[in-house]
Amino acid sequence: MSATIIDGRAMARRIQAAAAVEAAELARAGWAPRLVSLSVGATAAAELYVRNQRRQAAAAGIGFEARDYPATISAEELGGVIAGLNADPRVHGIVIQRPLPAAIPVRALQRAIHPLKDVEGLHPASIGNIVYDDLALGPCTARAAVEILRALPLDPAGLEVTVIGHSELVGKPVAFLLMGLGATVTVCHALSREVAAHARRADAVFVAVGRPGLVTAEMLKPGAALIDIGINRVETPEGPRLVGDADFETCAEVAGWITPVPGGVGPVTVAMLMQNAVRATRMQMERYRGAYAGGQ
Amino acid sequence: MSAKIIDGKAFAAGVRGRVASHVARLKADHGITPGLAVVLVGEDPASEVYVRSKGKSTVEAGMNSYEHKLDADTSEATLLALIDALNKDPAVNGILVQLPLPKHLDADLVINAIDPAKDVDGFHISNVGLLGTGQKSMVPCTPLGCLMMLRDHHGSLSGLDAVVVGRSNIVGKPMAQLLLGDSCTVTIAHSRTKDLAEVCRRADILVAAVGRPEMIPGDWVKPGATVIDVGINRIERDGKTKLVGDVHYASCAEVAGAITPVPGGVGPMTIACLLANTLTAACRANGLPEPEGLTA
Numbered sequence A: 001m002s003a004t005i006i007d008g009r010a011m012a013r014r015i016q017a018a019a020a021v022e023a024a025e026l027a028r029a030g031w032a033p034r035l036v037s038l039s040v041g042a043t044a045a046a047e048l049y050v051r052n053q054r055r056q057a058a059a060a061g062i063g064f065e066a067r068d069y070p071a072t073i074s075a076e077e078l079g080g081v082i083a084g085l086n087a088d089p090r091v092h093g094i095v096i097q098r099p100l101p102a103a104i105p106v107r108a109l110q111r112a113i114h115p116l117k118d119v120e121g122l123h124p125a126s127i128g129n130i131v132y133d134d135l136a137l138g139p140c141t142a143r144a145a146v147e148i149l150r151a152l153p154l155d156p157a158g159l160e161v162t163v164i165g166h167s168e169l170v171g172k173p174v175a176f177l178l179m180g181l182g183a184t185v186t187v188c189h190a191l192s193r194e195v196a197a198h199a200r201r202a203d204a205v206f207v208a209v210g211r212p213g214l215v216t217a218e219m220l221k222p223g224a225a226l227i228d229i230g231i232n233r234v235e236t237p238e239g240p241r242l243v244g245d246a247d248f249e250t251c252a253e254v255a256g257w258i259t260p261v262p263g264g265v266g267p268v269t270v271a272m273l274m275q276n277a278v279r280a281t282r283m284q285m286e287r288y289r290g291a292y293a294g295g296q
Numbered sequence B: 001m002s003a004k005i006i007d008g009k010a011f012a013a014g015v016r017g018r019v020a021s022h023v024a025r026l027k028a029d030h031g032i033t034p035g036l037a038v039v040l041v042g043e044d045p046a047s048e049v050y051v052r053s054k055g056k057s058t059v060e061a062g063m064n065s066y067e068h069k070l071d072a073d074t075s076e077a078t079l080l081a082l083i084d085a086l087n088k089d090p091a092v093n094g095i096l097v098q099l100p101l102p103k104h105l106d107a108d109l110v111i112n113a114i115d116p117a118k119d120v121d122g123f124h125i126s127n128v129g130l131l132g133t134g135q136k137s138m139v140p141c142t143p144l145g146c147l148m149m150l151r152d153h154h155g156s157l158s159g160l161d162a163v164v165v166g167r168s169n170i171v172g173k174p175m176a177q178l179l180l181g182d183s184c185t186v187t188i189a190h191s192r193t194k195d196l197a198e199v200c201r202r203a204d205i206l207v208a209a210v211g212r213p214e215m216i217p218g219d220w221v222k223p224g225a226t227v228i229d230v231g232i233n234r235i236e237r238d239g240k241t242k243l244v245g246d247v248h249y250a251s252c253a254e255v256a257g258a259i260t261p262v263p264g265g266v267g268p269m270t271i272a273c274l275l276a277n278t279l280t281a282a283c284r285a286n287g288l289p290e291p292e293g294l295t296a
Helices: A008-028 A044-060 A075-087 A106-112 A124-131 A140-150 A171-180 A195-200 A248-254 A265-292 B008-030 B045-060 B076-088 B107-111 B125-132 B141-154 B172-181 B196-201 B249-255 B267-285
Strands: A034-040 A063-069 A093-096 A160-164 A184-188 A204-207 A225-228 A232-236 A239-243 B035-041 B064-070 B094-097 B161-165 B185-189 B205-208 B226-229 B233-237 B240-244
Touching: A008 A044, A008 A140, A008 A265, A034 A044, A034 A075, A044 A063, A044 A265, A063 A075, A075 A093, A075 A106, A093 A106, A093 A265, A124 A171, A124 B125, A140 A171, A140 A204, A140 A225, A140 A265, A160 A171, A160 A195, A171 A184, A171 A204, A171 B125, A171 B172, A184 A195, B008 B045, B008 B141, B008 B267, B035 B045, B035 B076, B035 B267, B045 B064, B045 B267, B064 B076, B076 B094, B076 B107, B094 B107, B094 B267, B125 B172, B141 B172, B141 B205, B141 B226, B141 B267, B161 B172, B161 B196, B172 B185, B172 B205, B185 B196
Parallel strands: A034 A063, A034 A093, A160 A184, A160 A204, A204 A225, B035 B064, B035 B094, B161 B185, B161 B205, B205 B226
Antiparallel strands: A184 B185, A232 A239, B233 B240
16 A cells, blocks of 8 residues: 545535635625525435535534425426525525436426526536636535646646546536546546556546446546546445445555545535525626625 | 648638538528628638628629628617628528727627527527537637548547647637537646647647747657648738748658648638538528538
8 A cells, every 4th residue: 555545524524614614704794605405306415415515514513404205296397496595685606416217308307407506516607617617616626626626736737637437417527627626637448548658647537437446546637636436335244335437456556645435525525515505695786786786 | 842732722722622512502402592691890811801701702602692881880779680690681691890999899799699590600609508518509710620630631630639720719719619519538738737848749639729929849740640730820020921830840840740831731721610600500590400510
């Protein structure tokens, strides 16, 4: 074992503490941040997310209301719920818990959220902003992964980075955030030839595919940073276990830094949601003051 | 000289011909004539030339062209009111605001006031995000033209290594998204990339979009690669003004498998794609299938 193991939980606590300071400041100005989470149907996975988010929101002094809707709700009714939350000045951020029932078009709902309340950073305008290097409200998972890299003693400018996985919510935004920092980014995916060669050239590797054991030690340049965004549930003789996309034991022998799963990117992702919540609240406060209060 | 020269003029003429015949069918079968509104503020001579040539091409393709010329001192409110009216006008399927705008006008604000469905330049922040997340969007004209030429030359781009040099918002970044959408392994290189020659040498597809005359020499090109040169640079040579691209044409053409010349390569595709985008917008607005081979 030679790699430094990155402590995502400690990093999340630091981000959360900074968010708490800002949330308190906003509350003093009459703008106490408040999130509303929408869950549809009973799903165990979503409940876990909601629990984590509620806990971190409480720690950061951010209001958090979880609403549950039955699986039978129509897309139109949910659209109406979102329109109401968009219009409600006491709500500063809307979180749509996934998975949603198949009949609900998740992208249409994401688009329906007002961009200033898009704390998950999934509205097309939010993604567009990060492509244009404006980091207002970026998608939480991608921002978390990039924050972890930025906390390392590596200069992102000119850094060779390989991103494995080009999903719309993680891989692509990660690539654009890194490019904004001046990295030379290569994006690989299922149809790429020689993924190993691309990975081995990189000073930092990000992987977000959802396949356990995809990244192995021989795919890494010695000393490289490995940021593992995958979360996979695998069965072991000792019962089910969460693992990432990298073979942690062997990669840790070669990498310079490595994120564990769990306890790496995951907790930082929830902390990013809290950071987005205070940012969104501040943006709404400034918009309100600019529009209605003569700049006061 | 071994490379096949990709004749952009002929290719663009083919695209315009296909747009025109599709437009004729729309008229005959559905009574629809697509319309493009071009807004010019002020009297920049270069912009006036562009606007005139766009209008002429629009009419040649059988579409309606609406030109709106406003004084250089037009207020933001007046311009936004015009855009609002064009957004609401069912005869207008595409809206293009000629850039640059006079300094007192905020280009981002104006572009983002255009209905994304009518944003035929593909610069609206929502279109940027929709492209970034692989959703249906309006795609910027120049990279769309490059993609069409690449598809025509290669058939399938799947699994090819593509390197885009330059990370501009209007070419480099959308080009990278489009190549990813066609399943290339994409590297985006730029001024901070450490060993640019080495990065370029691994490309099956090399797209140069930096705006530096003849910066890529032949020995940066992998034998047989396809070179797409987006640069248009005006230089003085032997007392004469000359247009050159971002690649050193003579030496690259010795090595490449195919190459676009400057002028007569990518350049003519831009207006052709503007017409294609206007047609696409008209089809979408009327709930008709999109023209095949003319969109991303």
